[in-house]
Amino acid sequence: MAGGFRVRLSGWHANAEIVLPGFGRVLGDLVFEAERVIVEIDGWAYHRDLRAFLRDGPRQSALAAAGWVVLQTHGYELHEEPEAFLGALRRTLASRAGLR
16 A cells, blocks of 8 residues: 555454355455444456446345445555555544444
């Protein structure tokens, strides 16, 4: 990350599988299970395909219906503006900490 930026967050799993009632299995890039927060790291190569784009809406709706919050980011933000993303992530995790 930019300028040797390092982060210490715990309680997450990478590429974690979640089973959604009425939808099926989804894979979260980073999953904070206790807080029911998923971080999706979007890539241009994956999201420029029409099928992938059309899958995202129903997937997001199924996650919301099951009580999950999805934060979306991308490589540019993680490398060039990590503090902004991490601030949003920390605020989201703090607001959901009562779900534990």
